[in-house]
Amino acid sequence: MSILAVTRREWTGRRNVLLLAAGLSVISILSMYFEADPKVAHEKATFMGIFAGTALAWVVALLYGATMVSRDLEERRFGFFLNQPLHAAQIFLGKVLAGLGLALLAGLLAGLPSVLLSGLWRQVALKDLGAIVGVGLAGCLVLLLLFHAVSIQVRSRSLWLLLDLVVWTAFFAGVRWLSLRLMGAWAFQDMVHLWLGLLAGGTLGLGIAGYLQVAEGRADLQRGHRWVSITLALTAGLLLLAGWVDTAWVLKHRPPVAWTSQPGNRSR
Amino acid sequence: MTSQVETLPIACHQVGVRYGRTQALNQASFQVEPGQVYALLGRNGSGKTSLVRCLLGHQKPTAGRVELFGQEVWSARQTLMHRVGVVAEEPDAPPLMTTRQLVRFCGSLYPTWDQAGVDQRLGRFRIPMDLPFGRLSRGQKGQVSLALALGPKPALLVLDDPTLGLDAVARREVYDELLGELGERGTTVLITTHDLAGIEGLADRIGILHQGRLLVDASLEDLKARHRKVSWAPTQAVDPTDLAPFAPLWSRTGSLGGEAILTQGDPSQVPGLQVHPLSLEELFVALVGEAEVAS
Numbered sequence: 183m184s185i186l187a188v189t190r191r192e193w194t195g196r197r198n199v200l201l202l203a204a205g206l207s208v209i210s211i212l213s214m215y216f217e218a219d220p221k222v223a224h225e226k227a228t229f230m231g232i233f234a235g236t237a238l239a240w241v242v243a244l245l246y247g248a249t250m251v252s253r254d255l256e257e258r259r260f261g262f263f264l265n266q267p268l269h270a271a272q273i274f275l276g277k278v279l280a281g282l283g284l285a286l287l288a289g290l291l292a293g294l295p296s297v298l299l300s301g302l303w304r305q306v307a308l309k310d311l312g313a314i315v316g317v318g319l320a321g322c323l324v325l326l327l328l329f330h331a332v333s334i335q336v337r338s339r340s341l342w343l344l345l346d347l348v349v350w351t352a353f354f355a356g357v358r359w360l361s362l363r364l365m366g367a368w369a370f371q372d373m374v375h376l377w378l379g380l381l382a383g384g385t386l387g388l389g390i391a392g393y394l395q396v397a398e399g400r401a402d403l404q405r406g407h408r409w410v411s412i413t414l415a416l417t418a419g420l421l422l423l424a425g426w427v428d429t430a431w432v433l434k435h436r437p438p439v440a441w442t443s444q445p446g447n448r449s450r
Numbered sequence: 451m452t453s454q455v456e457t458l459p460i461a462c463h464q465v466g467v468r469y470g471r472t473q474a475l476n477q478a479s480f481q482v483e484p485g486q487v488y489a490l491l492g493r494n495g496s497g498k499t500s501l502v503r504c505l506l507g508h509q510k511p512t513a514g515r516v517e518l519f520g521q522e523v524w525s526a527r528q529t530l531m532h533r534v535g536v537v538a539e540e541p542d543a544p545p546l547m548t549t550r551q552l553v554r555f556c557g558s559l560y561p562t563w564d565q566a567g568v569d570q571r572l573g574r575f576r577i578p579m580d581l582p583f584g585r586l587s588r589g590q591k592g593q594v595s596l597a598l599a600l601g602p603k604p605a606l607l608v609l610d611d612p613t614l615g616l617d618a619v620a621r622r623e624v625y626d627e628l629l630g631e632l633g634e635r636g637t638t639v640l641i642t643t644h645d646l647a648g649i650e651g652l653a654d655r656i657g658i659l660h661q662g663r664l665l666v667d668a669s670l671e672d673l674k675a676r677h678r679k680v681s682w683a684p685t686q687a688v689d690p691t692d693l694a695p696f697a698p699l700w701s702r703t704g705s706l707g708g709e710a711i712l713t714q715g716d717p718s719q720v721p722g723l724q725v726h727p728l729s730l731e732e733l734f735v736a737l738v739g740e741a742e743v744a745s
Contacts (some may be wrong), residue, residue, distance in 0.1 A: 194546055264508050267560065400507070
């Protein structure tokens with residue numbers, strides 16, 4: 183109940199997002215009437231709807247994540263939550279839920295009407311529709327948590343930002359190195375699995391970092407930043423280690439690529 | 451001993467707060483008894499806000515221990531906040547929420563919420579219920595914060611400079627509300643304020659923080675009994691050195707005569723000296739001034 187109370191509170195004053203979504207929806211629907219060929223018009227409206235809905239949902243999640251705690255902290259208003267009998271998890275989950283709900287609602291409002299009106303959705307399997315919404319929602323979660331962490335790192339203006347920069351750089355350099363090794367062995371599917379695993383692990387790490395920022399940092403932005411930095415550094419280290427073990431295992435158990443020379447390919 | 455400590459609304463043990471190289475609070479120890487009104491005074495930057503943040507579990511002290519009702523605040527914040535009402539120095543409620551929405555939000559979090567009491571208070575303060583909090587005047591924001599803080603019928607009320615920026619009428623209303631609450635339920639109150647005249651009739655005990663140290667922790671009655679204010683006319687031949695036996699805390703002489711605050715003995719027998727009642731403000735200025743000279 184307390185989580186939902188926080189969620190409801192977060193929605194207050196954010197109705198403008200839904201108005202924007204409704205406006206985008208109208209534009210997507212109108213695009214149908216500017217096309218002479220009905221089939222193309224319907225395809226165009228469907229595409230516009232899916233694109234507008236997904237893009238808006240992701241932008242809302244990104245902006246919400248960047249302000250959900252750090253702005254309250256910077257404006258010294260986070261104490262309002264801490265003065266209530268709310269656990270840190272209730273505050274954090276309530277805010278995350280509000281962001282996801284707002285992004286999902288905005289995305290559906292912007293995209294669904296034109297998709298439904300075009301009628302093309304009847305030709306798409308329910309499984310695929312679920313996958314589209316699932317990917318959209320997963321993207322929202324990743325962006326929300328990522329930008330929450332980044333906004334804490336940037337707004338606290340502490341020296342821990344140096345560690346963050348080193349960690350982010352090392353992490354992406356590590357992922358690139360592992361990806362190149364898998365690509366060298368033509369293990370493209372394993373590479374995609376590696377990326378998905380890192381994304382899932384990274385999202386979990388971002389979620390834990392976000393929770394610890396609220397639970398341990400509380401009204402102290404710099405202390406919260408410290409917890410975010412340490413958690414993300416540990417997460418990045420563990421993920422790279424796991425990725426390295428996985429890559430080594432794949433390379434060891436994969437048959438070597440047979441490079442056969444073709445007479446026509448030989449360079450003179 | 452143990453049971454008494456457990457029921458103490460506030461107990462601070464050697465609390466320290468450090469920001470980098472700056473020691474904001476240094477080994478502050480004090481207790482507040484049930485039903486007491488404890489006024490925490492100090493100049494800007496004396497460490498009051500840091501102490502209040504530690505008391506409310508917003509900040510972890512770098513040293514020492516802060517307990518409310520026998521429980522360590524940092525680890526038991528959520529449970530303790532059921533029994534604590536807070537009015538922050540800067541009204542911190544979300545600016546886009548209306549008073550009605552704020553009351554609904556807070557009411558849903560406390561099983562002891564007194565909806566009728568909150569409605570009555572807001573009615574007395576003449577607060578527009580459907581105006582966003584951010585658009586209320588400074589005084590109205592303070593009044594809404596006080597009404598929300600008293601809503602769950604708290605056992606402890608923490609007021610961080612609740613009269614800051616309020617006009618005389620709004621200040622009076624805040625104190626009247628507090629007096630009503632104290633008379634009705636005997637709530638324990640910790641209040642930080644710069645309004646020394648306003649708090650004088652309300653406080654039982656005074657703590658004075660200066661440069662992070664708790665300079666004074668005593669009952670107002672004791673403080674006033676220990677200190678006496680005297681003055682003398684310019685025509686009187688009183689030399690400040692004559693006051694040495696009375697251990698003057700502070701003294702000054704000028705063309706209009708002189709005055710001093712004495713810390714021991716009975717100066718009424720000294721010819722030419724007039725003894726006056728001492729206000730909290732005079733005492734505060736003398737104590738803090740003395741500490742500044744000493745440091």
